[in-house]
Amino acid sequence: QSVLTQPPSASGTPGQRVTISCSGSSSNIGGNIVNWYQQLPGTAPTLLIYKNSQRPSGVPDRFSGSKSGTSASLAISGLQSEDEADYYCAAWDDSLNGWVFGGGTKLNVL
């Protein structure tokens, strides 16, 4: 049972826009930044979005992040087949004094 709650799966067709939600509490998302990681099949996670909505260099602007209260969202527009991956949200938790992750969302591009 993960501290942050994500839907286990999401899907879309090429070109569509999909969003993935991440729900937490005041001790994590509500008071700290949210980061998103992309894990392509068989590889290590990589940083996709940091500080709620910032993109590292090299990440296409099709990927965007937002945060409101104790929830965050990742949006992917212009969906492409190479976006098929697992996506994880993460935040520091002040009560646990440590990092917590969402359970991950498997994105299928139909």
Add this chain to the structure above:
Amino acid sequence: QVQLQESGPGLVKPSETLSLTCTVSGGSINNYYWSWIRQPPGKGLEWIGCIYYSGSTNYNPSLKSRVTISVDTSKNQFSLKLNSVTAADTAVYYCARSQWLANWFDPWGQGTLVTISS
């Protein structure tokens, strides 16, 4: 750019101690936080703990009693020890860097699979 590489035994017996090392290349271990994160097969990510280059540590409360993370700045390495392992500790173990304690993980190592089995 900075690269991280995990190393250690791929098979550990139940009740024994899992030991892994992360070697940092292309940059200094100084002035950063260094974390261990694991992923059981087919499951999600779990943060194990982290260490600052100076040696201060933070651990996941659920693993704290069994975990020790240490750093060797002279070798640009940090290490993980997890004792009294069981099959539930079978996972891919990743090391990762963050600039501040509540920052973000970037980059990550490629990960190493550790199987707990007799």
